[in-house]
Amino acid sequence: MTRILLVEDEPLFRKGLAKMIAGSGMSWNVCGEAENGQEAEQLIAEWHPDLVITDIRMPLMDGLELLKRAKAASPDIEFIVITGFQDFQYAQTALRHGALDLLVKPCSKQDIDTALEKVETIVQEKQKRLRKQASERQLQLENTLRSIFLRSPYSIESVTQLEHSLFGSRLILFQITDYFPAHRQYSKRDVPLLQFAVLNIISELLDVHDMSGTLLLVEPGRYALFITQGSEEQSLCTEVCATVMQLLGLTVTTHQGGLIQSLLQLADLYESIMTRTDAAPGGSVEDLFPLNRAQQLLISSQMVAFILGGQTNNLKEYLEQLMKEICAMQGDSWKIDALSLSFALQDTARKQFESEHDPQALTQRISRLHECRSTDEAYVWMMAETDGFLHTYHQWQSKHSANAISKAIRYMKEHYSEPLSLQQVASQVHLNTTYFSHLFKKETGCSFVNFLIDLRMERAKQLLSNTDMNVTEVSGMIGYDLPNYFAKLFKQSTGLSPKEFRKLSQI
DSSP states (O other): OEEEEEEOSOHHHHHHHHHHHHTTOSSEEEEEEESSHHHHHHHHHHHOOSEEEEESOOSSSOHHHHHHHHHHHOTTOEEEEEEOGGGHHHHHHHHHTTOOEEEESSOOHHHHHHHHHHHHHHHHHHHHHHHHHHHHHHHHHHHHHHHHHHTOOOOHHHHHHHHHHHTTOEEEEEEEOOSOOTTSOOOGGGHHHHHHHHHHHHHHHHHHTTOOEEEEEEETTEEEEEESOOTTHHHHHHHHHHHHHHHHOOOEEEEEEEEOSOGGGHHHHHHHHSOSTTOOOOSOHHHHHHHHHHHHHHHHHHHHHHHHTTOHHHHHHHHHHHHHHHHTOOTTHHHHHHHHHHHHHHHHHHHHHOOOOOHHHHHHHHHHHHHOOSHHHHHHHHHHHHHHHHHHHHHHHHHHHTTHHHHHHHHHHHHTTSOOOHHHHHHHTTOOHHHHHHHHHHHHSSOHHHHHHHHHHHHHHHHHHHOOOOHHHHHHHTTOSOHHHHHHHHHHHHSSOHHHHHHHHTO
16 A cells, blocks of 8 residues: 655645545555654654655745655655745746646545645656565575576676575485386476475475475485574475475485584585485576576566555456466466466465465376467466465455454553554554555544544543543643643644633533
């Protein structure tokens, strides 16, 4: 979900903007509001919004100064600047400093919707590009690590990051002893699919055991695993061997490499453990696997972005496009990419929807894919995979959404006097923070922040009307350490200061 920060010193206009944004039908979330540039600068550092909508003329720090400072610190944040007719020429300066668009007061809902559609496209493309860049960086690190193992040339720039992340890890090496066991009718063309399947089986078992690690296919049939925990090392190795035999009928041997103090020791260690004369067949690892593994991670991250934004239709369209692209591939590479999609689906379902690890289901899926002889058959297989994933997604939504918001509101009413964050309340109802924010606004009609403020202001009204507490005491009772900040919010909510409200309530 894309986050917006509203910066406007007129409370009624700001609330009107928030209402129009909530009714836009797009995946926007007003994560915060500020009445001047100084407040906004602090909220930008806290929330890291995707978009800031700011007025030009404000006290303490105007919108243009905020734009300059925020763009200097965070160039990726987009800005829409709101201005009056008399300031329009002045606002042109905002465009030169990186503002994406200008809106002239008074803004209609159509003006807001048009501007948001423009920004949404840009932000989504930017997020997609960032995910791809992250995937490419990960691929570069894997290639560097592989080159260190095999004494090939590598980029020095990547070594420092690898040293930092892998120092103190323990190394385990896995080796497939034979890709053509007598009890399975595998051919040489099946080897890439089998190698990719083994890679993902090991990765899935790491998740199941809640173990963090770095997994790498060093060369055909040989895998390196760096783990930071050593307590379940042996049980993990035993389960990998048993699971690969059960699912694929392949024998895996394991070798303990011990504690890693320096990457420079990896090549010697690898060569001392592995013999290079019986390397398993399978072609060039550089050509087959890193790209598919990176593609799998990229697919997972894109799906998560759609899920957290509540964009079910976009998710379906994305999966449909992926399947079409895979079926358009030449040669036999479609089979690897189809399996990559399947692993991305199951990985996302396990991590986002709490799906259980099911080795038997994995066996059946790989067997059915193995039997596919054309892209038409593969398309049917992928449709079954995506349909199963979407069914799990809808079940998860129904299970966690039914009473989540009512439980969250009840928790907020019980704890409004404490420091309450979106993350804290979301965790109470076992929902991801971004999805919870989207669901909360959909169910209540306002953002989490505004709902909490309204809740606290209602309690403040009761205390001001029925007790002798001073403003500082009332502020503390409803969760605000700063009385001046409470007074400002109270006036924005009621149009009266706390003292004025008390006087009127006692007449």
